[in-house]
Amino acid sequence: MADLWSAGESYEPYIGRWSRVVARRFVPWVGAPTGSRWLDVGSGTGALTRVILDQAAPEAVVGVEPSDGFRRYAVDAVRDDRASFRAGEATALPVGDAEFDVAVAGLVLNFVADPSTAMAELCRATRPGGTLAAYVWDYSGGMQLIHRFWEVAAEQDPAAGQIDEAARFDLCRPEPFRALFEDAGLADVVLEGIEVPTVFTDFDDYWTPFLGGQGPAPTYLAQRTEEQRTAIREALRERLPTAADGSIPLTARAWAVRGTRPR
């Protein structure tokens, strides 16, 4: 099953809004000086780009994104003279050598077929002494909104267990993720968990974004029958923790890693 990324307006309520929350902790943690030139690989709808612009006082941010729909959304949503977006793949970045002070990728590297080649490209794009950093969800359980979905889906359809990001993406565990940066030859590699609250106002706020067809779980759901979708929905409704005011308080953890391109 291919992962679908095309409709920014559906991605935003599903993951974009939570990626922004992680990005607000991630960007200061990257620690780049003001006036830096940033590269945002797999920039999607511009969630991380927007936070870099708001928090890091960059000279420029270039987003590289293969999805035409996401890129169009980002151009409309970001609207900042310091930001621009290019069509391209992480494994063949449409940028010059050492063009950037910082290269980042938020929730992207696990979706790239060859993450080592992507890292070589991020290194090429970053000046010696510059910083590379990335984050991915902790799909093994820390990213609760998705983990809860797959738990229920797998009970009803054992094949769902194979599509679950936890089964597919070994890279989203601390050791392989850190090793990706170390094996790319980076110095001073540091890994840290970033945990954020993902509080849904009610069950519909949790469920409706799964119907938007963006990313593995919504893509899986779009391929079920109406009856199967209903069964998953009702099992989740019963099982998710619900506060007295009807809100659903979950949390999401991302693993963040950073390193320095040696001089």
Ligand SMILES: C[S@@+](CC[C@H](N)C(=O)[O-])C[C@H]1O[C@@H](n2cnc3c(N)ncnc32)[C@H](O)[C@@H]1O
């Ligand atoms: C989960 S979204 C993350 C988007 C954005 N960085 C954010 O934090 O919201 C994954 C993004 O990776 C992009 N992507 C998938 N494969 C890619 C590749 N080979 N090279 C670059 N980007 C890729 C998708 O198009 C999508 O925009």
